[in-house]
Amino acid sequence: MCRQVAHKKRTTAIPLGLLLPVTLLVLLTGLPLLYIALRAHEAGLEHALGLVFRSRVYDLLLNTLKLVMVVTLLSSLIGVTTAWLVERTDLPRRKLWNALLTLPFAVPAFISSYSWISIFPGLEGFGGAILVLTLCNYPLVHLPVAAALRGMDPALEETSRSLGFNRTQTFFKVIFPQLRPSLFGGAVLIALHMLAEFGALSFLNYETFTTAIFDQYYVAFDGASAAMLTLVLLLLCLGLLALELLIRGKAKYAISRKGSPGMLENIALGRSKPLAIAGLLVLTVLAAGVPLGIIGYWLFTGTSSVVHVHDVFTALTTTLSFGLGGAVLAIVFALPLVFLAVRYQGKLATLAERLPYFIHSLPGLVIGLTLVFFAIRYAYPFYQTTLLLLISYTMLYLPLAQSSIRAALMQVSQQLEEMARSLGKGSFSVFVRITLPLIAPGVGAGLALVFLQIMKELTATLLLRPTGVDTLATKVWEHTANAEFGASAPYAALLILVSGLPVYLLTMRSFTQGSKQPALPLTAEKADYEKVNHPARV
Template sequence: MTPRISRVRRPSAVPLALVLAVALVALMSLLPVLYILLRAREAGWEHSMTLVFRPRVYELLVNTLQMDVAVTLLCAVIGTITAWLIERTDLPGSKLWNAAVMLPFAVPSFIGSYSWVSILPGIEGLKGVILVMTLSNYPLVHLPVAAALRGMDPALEETSRSLGYSRKQTFFRVILPQLRPAILGGAILIALHMLAEFGALSFLNYETFTTAIFDQYNVVFDGASAAMLTLVLLSLCVMVIGLELLSRGRARYATQRQGAPGELERIRLGAGKPLALAGVACLVALAAGVPLGTITYWLLTGSSAAFDVAIVTRSLYTTLAFGMGGALLTVLLALPLVFLAVRYQGRLATLAERLPYFIHSLPGLVIGLTLVFFAIRYAYPLYQTVPLLLIGYAMLYLPLAQSSIRSVLVQVPSQLEEVAGSLGKRSLSVFARVTLPLIAPGVGAGLALVFLQVMKELTATLLLRPTGVDTLATRVWVHTASGEYAASAPYAALLILVSGLPVYLLTMRSFTRSKQKRGET
């Protein structure tokens, strides 16, 4: 048995407000591309070809692809397994494990990489990158897959079982195809994120296009050469997105509840329960325990661990304010993109939705320089202001919100909106009263992901923040870059602490709300 896959019917006309909102986001997403082309043009055609077709670029290409493929595949497997164990089995303490497996995402990757290097100096290179980055990024798959499992129609599995299919057959032929949008959404985010990763790779001494671009901008001061390397990086991004679109196909998973309301019976692990518990606990210990243990060590033994309470308080307030503001703006911009692509299918809708994914593969340095360039020339009052910084965050992390929202929206039948519209409700009212409550778990997941990433963002923040304003991440970076690891420990510990609480609250809220909806349907 395979799940029923239905094409979502196109409404007759796209609301003008939706078109304008998507056009604004698309224009914003094109700014970095325009900036890169302008800077690359300065190099000239012959010099540009020399910069692209050289042994150094081939070496960077091999390094980048090896890292990207390995980390993405491992994260997809680990994230799917953890989501399945927590959401669909009788694993003890599933609520707590659901928050625990997300905790590594609250640890900045550069802190995680330093932690591993400090205890295992020989971990540098490709193997070290695969280990550290997999432990840091698997939550990007876990969270959307868990949300999709909670919102899945119980009738699918019940019908499959009634037809005589085993649990294994039901999983691979019914459940896994329904999870494909969530898995692919998380995987493409990881693949693109790895293309843009910088801080962790610097600590692990692993060269990719991102580290080379940073060196060209900040060491050699060759903006044209850096722009050409960025164009190659964008080409890789195009390939990743193209593969994702081919894998996804044109099918839309819009399932309707046909069985009795309620939660699916959890699968009993039996003798495998201790092994499953040990596996999840080991994963959390490696991903979160090692960084926390290292930070604790520096707090207790470091001679430079003293800190100014006033500076820490200001940095904490700024971090929380930037995180919440960036998350809210990003989700607001992501909603029209996803809604247009899912409900009003077409090439232009798909292109508009994919544009932010191109930008997600760019280093934060490039986004920061783009906004500085255009702000100074065309909107100087925005230069070094909070609104410009929040726009930068939205440009960087739109795909995080898009992926989470899409994984839930594709499961909401369009017929519900059509019925509400036939009763005389306006499009915006239908969305607010019908669609939004149903996609709340995806919206919550998007808020959590973006909030955490904004709190950890470094390079764009350093360029775009108002003068004299610091976040916890920038304080960590400043001290770490100077070799003051104990001085950075209080800021790193506080950053992980405040990031862990929102993860717990948002994951528990989405779990509770989805459970309530199943009982009320």
């Protein structure tokens, strides 16, 4: 039994059962950095610098930054507008509109892009990428901003109005500052998604770092060039994470009173109501109606739409098994990691807790290239095995499980565990019989979140899947790459259906319960809270 100290009643010695998995996790999360260093060393310093400082890299940097800035700006404008209309106006059927506006969250971006390209082949390049990716990503701003509006203290607005400010002045002087952490947090998340996006941009023929890395590896077979492009992409990710930390550090929220959101006055739209409804209807049709409608069209009319039931069923079961396996493995790693971070102090606990968030910001393509490199050279029996693929899923989505479990564990009193130990129970017995049942809701939320993300994952799966094994996402990719839109339709429809139903249910639940939740600052604690209580917002 570990020796206890008086300060905050935390143990000083880390049990071996926690130390081993956490150490393994730290080593795994450090592999992308080691991969880049090894490839640079193999290429030589002069050649590596030449690969980084060349005109092609500058072009890719310009393309990537343009995409990130424009999509983030447009998505933020749309997300704030829709959140305001749903939460603060007398818009009819607001609950239904909230569900419709978040429905694009269930449609993978590469499916949306192939839907648009199949009917408008000329919709390529920068313009097409802006249209499709904005329609796919604005819910990432809509959801947190809507939650912030629901949790805002009405006394702030009442005070502003009593001082003589009109509605417009009140919005910019009082309301908007309270929305900034949620707005900027969603914007940073969209920007990270733009850095990681591959499938949609490949269909839309718009080249960024991610598509160029894939081409260098798969087409040109130039691993050194791919690694150096990965280095630049990694630096961009670090820059965005630094921006998120800056925003988080300055965020301040007013604490809302219990039940106060119900006192907020809904603004009458008046003559603008038909215009607002028409705008939301057009947005919903473009963002969700077009992909769903085109998939239905190709499913029933496409010349290549002969459905091989066995292939579809196999892809579905493979997707579900990969999703469940990856989610379980993520939970297995997240449990000791979170327990170490919450119950113990020290540099190892801090490092182990933050590293997965850094890896989560990297594209799946980078994780895939890293594991391919090390598996071929140092662990060839694991190359193209299900285990290696599940490890990649764990590295990519561990923070989703980690945050959910952490929030649940923070609510468990350590005194309960200490009392059980004082009765002669071992640490493992205490965890299984006391702690685990109490954190079960957080474990379930993390499991569901990772499961949903894995089903939609494409790039790491393309690189690491066992030979001859396909998921719904890879089948959509393979058929659409050959312009077989009808053949891809059954797989796309199943993928949206499987992921869309949980997203819809969780969104409706968050809408009905959101008024009871306080608004929190954009901190790690808020991320923990949101992913447990409102998983659809992730």
